[in-house]
Each structure stands twice: as structure tokens, then as C-alpha cells.
Amino acid sequence: MKKSKIGCDLQSCMLCRSCVKEWIPAIEANRQTFLYKKGTMLFEEGEPMLGMFFVYEGTIKVHKKWGEKELIMRFAKKGDIVGHRGLGNELTYPVSATVLEPSTVCFISNEFFQSTLKVNHDFLYTLMMFFAEELKVSERKMRNMAHMPVKGRIANALMLLQNKFGKTENGSINISLSRQDLASYAGTTYETVFRVLNELEEAGYITTSEKEIVISNEEGLGALFSEAKG
16 A cells, blocks of 8 residues: 555546535545555455545445355545445454555545534435435345345346446446455355356357457346245
8 A cells, every 4th residue: 555646536426426616625634545465355344444535536345244254335536435234333344355456545534524414414414314224225135145046146246246346348248357356245255156157158148268258148147036035
């Protein structure tokens, strides 16, 4: 990690978009912008919560220990907040956050973040709605892991990633993700992901090339998820 000489544009993230314009100079004065290398941890599960992170460039995975394995809860890209799960009476991070590609991240201390919430009601409302949606997604993910066959979970994971990150010019999902990370996101093993991706490719739902995945038949993949969902 090193401090960035180039700050963010004060327009891209949830914080800057939702705060009143008179508060932007205060954000400029209180934020710190850092450059992180691939593989760097922003924070680790169980550490004291020091503040919030807002992604300006790059991709972050938010993950949690799941027995002896890792479960990826979500991915954060430009404009997203990371670290908010540490809010509450006990200020510790209940999850970890790791950089998946070189990233530029703005850091806001707890003290300034609390002041921001008290002054900016639109931002407080936006954050509340974000929490509510994230809770729904987490509950749905847990339900799917308990009841949905693994092929359906992997199909759903691929569709969620494409919805989140879009497509590259060649049509592949616009995130470079290892098979292990895909397995952690779908709540399964590397070996199972490898096998299921081969099955999906043979069936014509996807095409793969190293870390690139193209959804060739979106309707068919969606139907596969719907069938698994019951």
C-alpha cells in the first residue's frame, strides 16, 4: 500500500454522490487515497474497525471464513463501499477484504464517517437502502447454498458477475477471476467448479479461455438456474 498523489474525482463513489455539495470540501480534507497491489488485504476479519473504504478504481473481494474454507460474500468495484459491515456496538470487521487487481481506494475514518451520517440525510438513506438490499442478497445466498444444486449455484454466480461487471469487447465477463475465487463465490470447491464449467461448456451455455468466461446462451443459463431454484 502506498499513498496516492492523485485523488479521486469526488463524484464517483456512493459517499460523494449522495452528500450535499457543501460537504464535498470536508470529504476532500478528511479522505486519504491509497494505491493497493493485487493480493493486498484492506482489512482482516476480527480486526478493529478503523473506517470505511470507497473504491475509486479496481476490484475488491469481501470474504469470510467458512470452516476451513473461504466464502466470498460480494465483490466491490468503482463507486462501492467496503468496511460498512463493521458498524455497530462492537467496532470490528466481521469479514475480510482483499484486492483482486491493482486498486485505488479512498479511506474515511470512523469519526468523520459518523459526522457525515449526521449531516447528510440523503447519504444516510442511501446507506440504509444499501444495507437492506445487501441483507436480502446474503439471505438468498445462504438459502441457495443450503437447498440449490451446485450447478444452479454456479450458473447463478456467472449471471450475477456479468450483471455486476458487464462484458468486455469480446463478450467475456468483465472480471478476471480465478476458478478458486469462483468456487468461493458459489460456495463449492475448485474441483466442482472445474467439472461444472466443463459441463456447461459442452452443453453450449458458456465458452472459456483461461480466466475468461463468455456466457454463450444467457437464456439457457438463466433457465438452468430457475430449474435449480425450483
